[in-house]
Amino acid sequence: MYKNIIFDLGGVVVDFNPREFLVDHFLNEKIENQLYDITFGSAEWLKIDAGVLDRTQAYDIMREKGRTLGLGFEIETILNDWFDMLNTKDDVVQLMKRLKKRGYKLFYLSNIADDVLETLSQRRFWSFFDGGIASCEVHMLKPDIRIYQALLDKYHLIPSESIFIDDNKINASAAFDADMVGVHFRNVRTLQRALKSYGVESEKKLSRHVQKEIAKTTSGTTK
Structure with missing residues (x-):
C-alpha cells in the first residue's frame, strides 16, 4: 500500500x-x-x-x-x-489537496535554487507538503541516487510505500533505483490514471469500496 x-x-x-x-x-x-x-x-x-x-x-x-x-x-x-x-498549476494543486484529504503524505524532491525555493514556499500549496528536499540544500541533483535516498532517510520513508512524480523521464526512472515507483508526469489526467494503477485513489468521487476503507481507518483512529 x-x-x-x-x-x-x-x-x-x-x-x-x-x-x-x-x-x-x-x-x-x-x-x-x-x-x-x-x-x-x-x-x-x-x-x-x-x-x-x-x-x-x-x-x-x-x-x-x-x-x-x-x-x-x-x-x-x-x-x-x-x-x-513559474505559475502554479492549479489542477495539480487540487489533486494534491484531494490526496492530502485521503491521508497520503506529500513531499517534494526538486532540482531548485534557494531563491526559487523561497518564492515557492510562500505559495498556498506549500502547506500540503509534509516535508521535502531541494537540491540547493544538499548540493546534489536528480537523477543522482543519493538525493532520493536523502529524502527517504530524512523522513524515514519506506521506499516500497513511496511514489515519485517528475516531468523529466530520466529523473522519474531513477526513482526505481531507490526502490520507489517513478511516474513520468505529462498532465493531471495521465497522472491520475497512473496513480490509480498503483491503487492510489485521486479522483474527485471515491468508489464505495474506498469510502468504506477510509471510514474503517477513521473510526479506528478516533476512539
Whole structure:
C-alpha cells in the first residue's frame, strides 16, 4: 500500500518549460538553441540549482557568453523574465489537496535554487507538503541516487510505500533505483490514471469500496 506521494516542483506543481519560453520570446530555432545552451542548459544553471554557484556570478558568465555571440540583449531578456514562467498549476494543486484529504503524505524532491525555493514556499500549496528536499540544500541533483535516498532517510520513508512524480523521464526512472515507483508526469489526467494503477485513489468521487476503507481507518483512529 502506497502512503507517500513525492512531487517534483518545476514542471509538475508549477510551470517550467524553458523551450516554450524561448519560442514565445524569440521565434528563431537557431537562436533559441544557442540561448538555451547558455542559460537553462548550461553547467552554470546546474550549479545554481545544486547550491554551489551564486546566481549573480552565474549570470555574469551567461552575459559574457551572450555578448561573445552577439546575443547580449536576448540573454538579458531571459535573465529578467524567466521567473514569470513559474505559475502554479492549479489542477495539480487540487489533486494534491484531494490526496492530502485521503491521508497520503506529500513531499517534494526538486532540482531548485534557494531563491526559487523561497518564492515557492510562500505559495498556498506549500502547506500540503509534509516535508521535502531541494537540491540547493544538499548540493546534489536528480537523477543522482543519493538525493532520493536523502529524502527517504530524512523522513524515514519506506521506499516500497513511496511514489515519485517528475516531468523529466530520466529523473522519474531513477526513482526505481531507490526502490520507489517513478511516474513520468505529462498532465493531471495521465497522472491520475497512473496513480490509480498503483491503487492510489485521486479522483474527485471515491468508489464505495474506498469510502468504506477510509471510514474503517477513521473510526479506528478516533476512539
